[in-house]
Amino acid sequence: MKKTISIFSALLITAFSFGQKKELKTAEKALKKGNTVEAKAALSSIESIIDGADAKYKAQYYFLKGQTYQDLAEKGMDTEASLKIAGDAYNKLFEYEKEQKNLKYTKQAKPKLQTLISKTVDKAISAQKVKDFTKASELLHLTYTLQPENKDFLYFAASNSISAKDYDTALKYYEELKEANYTGVRTNYYATNVADGKKESFPDKTIRDLSIKAKTHSNPTMEKTKSRLPEIVKNISWIYTNHIGDNEKALKAVEDAIAINPDDPGLLLTKGNIYYKMGDTAKFKEIMKEIIAKNPNDVDSYYNIGVISAENGDVEEARAAYAKVLELDPGYINAGVNLSKTYLDEASDVVDEMNKLGNSSADNKKFEVLQGQQTTLYRKALKVLEGISVNVPDDAKILKQLKGLYSFLGEDEKFKKVKAKLAELGQ
Incomplete structure (x- = not known):
């Protein structure tokens, strides 16, 4: 059987x-x-x-x-x-x-x-x-x-x-990328063409190295592309904060990424922005300082500290932060504009005090003191604006501020030049 x-x-x-x-x-x-x-x-x-x-x-x-x-x-x-x-x-x-x-x-x-x-x-x-x-x-x-x-x-x-x-679908895909710790970083390979001296890219290291051996190229170099992970986490946090309304999940997404990439300033900035949206400016400033500790030349973090300090009424810290930005990057226009504004705003407060004075001998003496303070503040603002106008000579807003300051301070020649410049610009 x-x-x-x-x-x-x-x-x-x-x-x-x-x-x-x-x-x-x-x-x-x-x-x-x-x-x-x-x-x-x-x-x-x-x-x-x-x-x-x-x-x-x-x-x-x-x-x-x-x-x-x-x-x-x-x-x-x-x-x-x-x-x-x-x-x-x-x-x-x-x-x-x-x-x-x-x-x-x-x-x-x-x-x-x-x-x-x-x-x-x-x-x-x-x-x-x-x-x-x-x-x-x-x-x-x-x-x-x-x-x-x-x-x-x-x-x-x-x-x-x-x-x-379609934020729900985007979130699903971004979450998958974050879980996989996807960065999208690629290594690009370059070498200089011996014939014309121009830098050329190669699809991979092997082909680049063969060109070096053949002596058609020299000076081999390689560069890594920027990580996409900070952008991914930034978008995840944005969706949670603005579309779903869950700041806690937004923070967790960033914290998870920072745990894997602790030295990435882009992730720290995203974390700071979440706290800023939550109204925690002290925590935001703390994170900006953390970024600066890792990268002392991060001008954007200094600028952010300046903005937050100004909003909180800490004018001296704001000025110090803006001044540091301009020291590192003289062409950082917004920092210059904001720094000059701190002096102009203070001068405006001085003018308000002057307008409250009477005609007594004591008031007249106080008026002279305040007027001296006003002039000093205007000159500080003027110095900053002149410095940044070098980088944006055709900025009408800055030129108009310069025109007003030159007029008040009696600098006639400079006043005439700025007035003529504004006329050329149709202002």
């Missing part, structure tokens, strides 16, 4: 394998003739039993399925679904043949998958050009599912979701 069962089982296995082989051949022939629908039908008939197939049939099945659905997509038949099925089939093939240590079909399928990805990206770019950001995001996310190891596609899908104002 046992022998009978064994023979019967063997017959079943033979018939099973024969059926698979027949349908795979049918699909292969149909594809060669361009009859994709027939190929799809043949493959569908064995889909439910393919898991138990012999290794050689299983690999061939995934390869043919990838080809079939790629062809369906190219013919516009349920394009996006077909693209996804094709990509899934190819990726299953790669995984399966890697386990089997036999890359027969993988070698043929890899360039096909790359073609599929390129066409999908082209569709996404076309959607972007007509501002269909939702479609672009869908296509880029689809591309990511086709090549999940390349998270650049997920990053661009999230960016398009932001443009489409």
Whole structure:
């Protein structure tokens, strides 16, 4: 009895394998003739039993399925679904043949998958050009599912979701990127062309080094691109703060990223901005100082300290911060304008005091003292404005302030030059 069962089982296995082989051949022939629908039908008939197939049939099945659905997509038949099925089939093939240590079909399928990805990206770019950001995001996310190891596609899908104002989808994608600690950092390779002395970029280190060995290029260098993680976390926190209204989750997202990248000033700035939106200016200033401790030349953090200090009425600290900004970057216009404003505002307060005085001898003496203070403050403001006007000689707002100060201080020649300059600008 046992022998009978064994023979019967063997017959079943033979018939099973024969059926698979027949349908795979049918699909292969149909594809060669361009009859994709027939190929799809043949493959569908064995889909439910393919898991138990012999290794050689299983690999061939995934390869043919990838080809079939790629062809369906190219013919516009349920394009996006077909693209996804094709990509899934190819990726299953790669995984399966890697386990089997036999890359027969993988070698043929890899360039096909790359073609599929390129066409999908082209569709996404076309959607972007007509501002269909939702479609672009869908296509880029689809591309990511086709090549999940390349998270650049997920990053661009999230960016398009932001443009489409689909913040829920953007948040989902950004959260996935943050969890993966995606930075998008790339190393770019350069060398100087010996013939013309110009710096050229290379697709990779190997090609660059070959050019150096060939002596067509010299001075090899490399540069890393800026991390995208601060932008990702900034957008996550923005969505939580402005779209969802959850500052705690916004802070947690930033804290998680800082734990992994403690020296990234962009993440600290995002954290500071959240506290600023929450009205905690003291914490905001504290974080700006933390950034400066890590990077003493961070002019933006000094500027932010100046703004917060001015808002809180700490004029001297504001002036010190703005002055430091101008020391590090004389062309930082806003810092110069704000610094001059602190002197002009103080002068305005002095003028208010002068206007309250009477005509007594004591009041007249006090008036002279206050007028001296006013003049001193105007000269301090003037010095700052003259310094920044060098970098923006045609800024009408600054020129008008200079004109008023020159007039008050009796500097006639400078007054005439500024007046003429404003006339040239139509002011």
